[in-house]
Amino acid sequence: MDIAQYLxxxxxxxxxxxxxxxxxxxxxxxxxxxxxxxxxxFRIAHSLKGMSAxxxxxxxxxxxxxxxxxxxxxxxxxxxxDRAAIDVLxxxxxxxxxxxxxxxxxxxxxxxxxxxxxxxxxxIRAPEPAAAPAAAGPAAAEMAAAAVAAGARVVHVSATLxxxxxxxxxxxxxxxxxxxxxxxxxxxxxxxxxVEGFDGxxxxxxxxxxxxxxxxxxxxxxxxxxxxxxxxxxxxxxxxQAEAPGAEAPAAEPVxxxxxxxxxxxxxxxxxxxxxxxxVRVDAERLDALMHSMGELVVxxxxxxxxxxxxxxxxxxxxxxxxxRSSQALQAMVMQVRMIPVDAxxxxxxxxxxxxxxxxxxxxxxxxxxxxxxxxxxVVEALGDPLVHLIRNSxxxxxxxxxxxxxxxxxxxxTLEISARHAxxxxxxxxxxxxxxxxxxxxxxxxxxxxxxxxxxxxxxxAKGAAELLFQPGFSTAEVTSDVSGRGVGMDAVRTMIxxxxxxxxxxxxxxxxxxxxxxxxxxxAIMAALLVEAGGQPYAIPLDRVERTLRLADQTVRSVAGRRxxxxxxxVLPLLDGAxxxxxxxxxxADHAVIVRGQDRRxxxxxxxxxxxxxxxxxxxxxxVAGSAAVSGGAVxxxxxxxxxxxxxxxxxxGAGHAPRIAA
Numbered sequence: 001m002d003i004a005q006y007l008x009x010x011x012x013x014x015x016x017x018x019x020x021x022x023x024x025x026x027x028x029x030x031x032x033x034x035x036x037x038x039x040x041x042f043r044i045a046h047s048l049k050g051m052s053a054x055x056x057x058x059x060x061x062x063x064x065x066x067x068x069x070x071x072x073x074x075x076x077x078x079x080x081x082d083r084a085a086i087d088v089l090x091x092x093x094x095x096x097x098x099x100x101x102x103x104x105x106x107x108x109x110x111x112x113x114x115x116x117x118x119x120x121x122x123x124i125r126a127p128e129p130a131a132a133p134a135a136a137g138p139a140a141a142e143m144a145a146a147a148v149a150a151g152a153r154v155v156h157v158s159a160t161l162x163x164x165x166x167x168x169x170x171x172x173x174x175x176x177x178x179x180x181x182x183x184x185x186x187x188x189x190x191x192x193x194x195v196e197g198f199d200g201x202x203x204x205x206x207x208x209x210x211x212x213x214x215x216x217x218x219x220x221x222x223x224x225x226x227x228x229x230x231x232x233x234x235x236x237x238x239x240x241q242a243e244a245p246g247a248e249a250p251a252a253e254p255v256x257x258x259x260x261x262x263x264x265x266x267x268x269x270x271x272x273x274x275x276x277x278x279x280v281r282v283d284a285e286r287l288d289a290l291m292h293s294m295g296e297l298v299v300x301x302x303x304x305x306x307x308x309x310x311x312x313x314x315x316x317x318x319x320x321x322x323x324x325r326s327s328q329a330l331q332a333m334v335m336q337v338r339m340i341p342v343d344a345x346x347x348x349x350x351x352x353x354x355x356x357x358x359x360x361x362x363x364x365x366x367x368x369x370x371x372x373x374x375x376x377x378x379v380v381e382a383l384g385d386p387l388v389h390l391i392r393n394s395x396x397x398x399x400x401x402x403x404x405x406x407x408x409x410x411x412x413x414x415t416l417e418i419s420a421r422h423a424x425x426x427x428x429x430x431x432x433x434x435x436x437x438x439x440x441x442x443x444x445x446x447x448x449x450x451x452x453x454x455x456x457x458x459x460x461x462x463a464k465g466a467a468e469l470l471f472q473p474g475f476s477t478a479e480v481t482s483d484v485s486g487r488g489v490g491m492d493a494v495r496t497m498i499x500x501x502x503x504x505x506x507x508x509x510x511x512x513x514x515x516x517x518x519x520x521x522x523x524x525x526a527i528m529a530a531l532l533v534e535a536g537g538q539p540y541a542i543p544l545d546r547v548e549r550t551l552r553l554a555d556q557t558v559r560s561v562a563g564r565r566x567x568x569x570x571x572x573v574l575p576l577l578d579g580a581x582x583x584x585x586x587x588x589x590x591a592d593h594a595v596i597v598r599g600q601d602r603r604x605x606x607x608x609x610x611x612x613x614x615x616x617x618x619x620x621x622x623x624x625x626v627a628g629s630a631a632v633s634g635g636a637v638x639x640x641x642x643x644x645x646x647x648x649x650x651x652x653x654x655x656g657a658g659h660a661p662r663i664a665a
Contacts, residue, residue, distance in 0.1 A: 026350040032080020043177040050173040059111035066120040143187040152208040159203040165225040169198040183209025295618030303639035343371035369419035376524035390431040398435030438509035440466040467507035504650040532612035536580030539644040546649040548596040579606040
């Protein structure tokens with residue numbers, strides 16, 4: 001059988017299993033007696049070993065098999081494994097991840113597990129002689145009958161895989177592991193320790209348990225590729241017959257519990273439940289192509305809407321409304337398909353925090369909030385590195401060593417909270433610690449030493465200015481450069497990456513109380529709702545969630561203060577900027593309207609020539625030279641073929657000079 005066609009599925013499932021194992025191993029280190037997590041580890045390890053063996057990656061299968069021997073200690077010991085054992089397990093997971101990366105690169109695992117296998121073997125005692133494996137078929141039924149005769153309640157479970165199951169041995173592992181959640185596995189066909197070569201469709205197991213049959217069936221049918229499952233309790237009479245000399249194995253035929261009830265009370269037999277596929281794996285490229293086509297449809301729909309508005313055809317307006325409603329529903333559905341929980345990124349952080357806190361000699365309590373918050377797949381994939389930078393900075397610069405915290409009257413263990421939440425059309429992600437905070441005096445002194453600001457500005461630096469200085473390229477307050485931080489590339493890289501995603505990152509801090517790094521990102525990068533305006537003959541698109549209101553300048557009061565135009569409103573006075581020049585174009589005259597927009601930490605008014613109206617636009621990235629020289633974050637093709645620049649409200653300079661400066665020197 002040619003297994004090359006199954007490689008993409010193997011890669012996807014292997015990465016998921018390794019992420020889950022990393023998280024589970026760190027979790028079980030913190031709560032060693034969490035039996036649910038221990039069972040989960042066994043379940044995942046069984047699946048990963050079976051998948052690797054089936055695909056012919058013997059190195060991964062061998063390493064995972066030896067890891068299972070160590071995982072067995074989790075069941076045998078109270079208090080779990082020591083830190084040294086956990087460290088070895090995590091090194092093995094790193095090696096497996098490297099092997100998966102290598103397989104993806106050139107199809108070869110490039111893994112020699114011998115050294116790691118020896119270290120794993122050294123963690124356990126000399127293995128006891130293994131019991132002979134349970135015999136298949138009749139012998140397995142006899143073992144089940146013996147358990148019934150001894151007084152146990154034994155349930156016979158049968159599961160049938162679908163005809164198109166790609167890796168039956170892997171699914172057999174998963175089925176048997178799911179059955180074992182409900183009790184003690186007495187026997188199975190195939191045997192649960194020897195299913196690597198299984199290539200059938202029927203799986204049988206005999207389980208000593210006290211759970212309801214319906215719950216057992218529900219668990220089994222929840223395994224992917226299981227078409228049907230049944231469960232029936234064995235009778236004592238069957239057990240006696242099966243153990244009698246010369247008795248044939250089929251005498252241990254299971255009898256459904258319902259068959260022992262009075263006929264009047266017996267419910268009608270129900271068909272075996274079937275589990276429909278809950279998810280379907282789709283290549284990311286197909287999703288991108290689908291979104292691209294959806295974007296083209298939005299552009300064409302906008303063009304047809306404008307033509308329909310000018311045409312006088314009976315019924316056209318109603319037909320256009322129906323078309324718009326249907327296409328918007330399709331658009332919402334396509335965008336929802338691209339949304340995935342931010343937990344896909346959060347899963348890596350418990351391991352990261354564990355390793356860094358150990359290296360730095362700090363005690364850290366990690367809290368993850370809002371893991372189910374959904375974001376566009378593209379955003380989630382790009383979010384990992386910026387968050388890793390922020391977490392490393394919090395652990396290295398923010399949180400103090402235990403002795404320093406105790407001297408400051410704080411708990412020895414620092415707290416690090418990573419949270420995600422929806423806020424309008426954006427997602428807000430925060431990294432919060434209760435460490436030492438950002439000291440403006442220290443930051444100002446270091447900035448003066450590096451020539452970033454003058455001595456007078458350094459002496460007057462406040463908390464907000466100090467936080468902004470940390471985003472300067474090459475700036476760091478670390479006294480010693482380490483492999484954790486201190487090279488001055490982290491925070492600048494964070495801001496660059498987040499702005500490339502159309503978002504913004506800010507720091508707020510209080511000395512001695514801690515620091516909060518906040519990232520605000522759009523839900524999706526593909527299609528956005530915007531207010532389309534014209535300034536200086538050029539169309540601009542302002543994200544709708546940043547627009548506060550629009551005004552006619554003829555109805556407002558405009559004053560000149562220190563050579564700058566100010567718009568006087570009932571709720572305050574705002575800078576009135578020429579929209580064209582503020583967004584990187586040439587100054588324009590004849591502005592009739594003002595758009596009040598919200599930036600990162602301020603409000604301002606943009607004077608524009610014309611308000612075109614609300615539009616849904618398909619966004620496209622701009623060349624780096626354009627994006628870096630103007631307060632714009634992207635572009636969109638309009639129905640008439642022109643390019644509308646998307647306004648980056650956080651980067652608009654309130655002085656009207658164009659791109660906002662990063663620090664106030």
